[in-house]
Amino acid sequence: MNGQVPARPGAAESADGAVSAPEPLQPMPESGPMFEDRRRVRTGDVDRDERLRLDGVARFLQDIAFDHIAQMPGDVNPVWVVRRSVIDVLRPIRWHSELHLQRWCSAMSTRWATMRVRLTSEETAGAPGGLIETEAFWISINPETGAPMRISDELEADLLARTTEHRLRWRPMLTAAAPAFTDGTDEQDFALRSADIDPMRHLNNAVYLQAVEDLLAEEPALRSAPHRVIIEYLRPVEPGARLRVRSAATDGGVGLWFLVDGVEHARARVQRLG
Secondary structure (H helix, E strand, C coil), X not given: CCCCCCCCCCCCECCCCCECCCCCCCCCCCCCCCEEEEEECCHXXXXXXXXXXXXXXXXXXXXXXXXXXXXXXXXXXXXXXXXEEEEEXXXXXXXXXXXXXXXXXXXECCCEEEEEEEEEECCECCECCCEEEEEEEEEEECCCCCCECCCCHHHHHHHHHHCCCXXXXXXXXXXXXXXXXXXXXXXXXXXXXXXXXXXXXXXXXXXXXXXXXXXXXXXXXXXHCCEXXXXXXXXXXXXXXXXXXXXXXXCCEEEEEEEECCEEEXXXXXXXXX
């Protein structure tokens, strides 16, 4: 999965790890079908301030992805994994809100695609409606071999409805390796529970974002402003692993590295937008 991707919106790092200014995600196309759904924000999705948590956002993204696939006729690709998620919290979404989710493809190749999902909620009690923009890099997986699998003709036709980018290649947005554990960094154990493991026997993608929520709870100024979260999954975390999360200030935000026996399994960064 090496190669280049066409110029696309989003913060990125240079070879030396310097962070560029965040740019808006690709806007919604003016025409073409998309998959839409409505969900209610429940108690298990929010924090103590009644704000939709990042791991709650990730679960909504997983749900709408599988619902999108399930409603399609024919033999479409049943198994997908997420390589990267970008979440822009522009206006927080609150408890009890009804969510409007809109999902479309922003770029694709023969075995993977970037899928945009916009989450919006209506104005309530005089408060402005919530808005969260997301984009995830999804890879179609052969359920028997675990290798990337070609996207079916039926699904390809659906994905092409709203994008003209057909030569998507993987390029990481987070290139800085975990810093040494010194006075300028923090490192904590992240205990795994049996409920955190998904049917593929890996730590579920949404669970990593609980660690990001822990960080944001200690950075109220960052959480209260519009902010972007980028998380890239490098290798799976398996049951029984001793997972540790290292964090350090970066240019314009905070970086997190998920380590098992000193080896990086995921990277994340939170930074202010605007």
